[in-house]
Amino acid sequence: MATILVVDDELGIRALLSEILTDEGHTVELAENAAQARVARERCRPDLVLLDIWMPDVDGITLLKEWGGGGMLTMPVIMMSGHGTIDTAVEATKFGAIAFLEKPITLQKLLRAVEQALVKTVAPRPAPVVGLQSYARSAEMPVHVAPTLGVVQATSMPVSNGLSSEQSFELDRPLREARDAFEKSYFEFHLAKENGSMTRVAEKTGLERTHLYRKLKQLGVDLSRNKRGNGI
Numbered sequence: 001m002a003t004i005l006v007v008d009d010e011l012g013i014r015a016l017l018s019e020i021l022t023d024e025g026h027t028v029e030l031a032e033n034a035a036q037a038r039v040a041r042e043r044c045r046p047d048l049v050l051l052d053i054w055m056p057d058v059d060g061i062t063l064l065k066e067w068g069g070g071g072m073l074t075m076p077v078i079m080m081s082g083h084g085t086i087d088t089a090v091e092a093t094k095f096g097a098i099a100f101l102e103k104p105i106t107l108q109k110l111l112r113a114v115e116q117a118l119v120k121t122v123a124p125r126p127a128p129v130v131g132l133q134s135y136a137r138s139a140e141m142p143v144h145v146a147p148t149l150g151v152v153q154a155t156s157m158p159v160s161n162g163l164s165s166e167q168s169f170e171l172d173r174p175l176r177e178a179r180d181a182f183e184k185s186y187f188e189f190h191l192a193k194e195n196g197s198m199t200r201v202a203e204k205t206g207l208e209r210t211h212l213y214r215k216l217k218q219l220g221v222d223l224s225r226n227k228r229g230n231g232i
Helices: 011-023 034-044 060-069 086-094 107-119 129-138 175-193 198-205 209-219
Strands: 003-007 027-031 048-052 077-081 099-102 143-146 151-155 166-170
Touching: 003 011, 003 034, 011 027, 011 107, 027 034, 034 048, 034 060, 048 060, 048 107, 060 077, 060 086, 077 086, 077 107, 086 099, 099 107, 175 198, 175 209, 198 209
Parallel strands: 003 027, 003 048, 048 077, 077 099
Antiparallel strands: 143 151, 151 166
């Protein structure tokens, strides 16, 4: 999942977008003006920015130009506005925005725009081995790292349904892809271990069932092969 910075002077908009994106599994940072957005961008280095155009101090287009001119537009930016025009959208695109969302923003349009923007991430960061090790510990998988090859190998105890007891993860890829691959294996491991019981997997992983089910679908986990009676 990604770190997304939401910049909007309206509290209600920030809260709504934060709730939706957090529910989708993303980490969300919030800023209500350009000054806070600058600080947040430097602190968390977001994978994506949702930037409102009309703000009281410095408007979104000006901030977009600033980032672009300073070589700081290292992440995709989606502009938002409740008073947008075609000219405004064209101007935003001209200065580096990859999409424009008109308020009120529908859930479907938001999620589609975010998904498409993350695919086009400009400067993917390498997956940190430490993060993968923490995932592996929670999945009861010892980790063996071959730093010269950029490969993490996780070994687990074999489980009853024949889940592979050893898997390798290629680190020479965008962070989001590496993390998704590991998360997919992590959930497949627990589904196999719990014989497909969503209830027990939710308890084991600390996720609410609805969020867990959505995440499994998002990661492309094949639930059919793990289903058993009332397990799902």
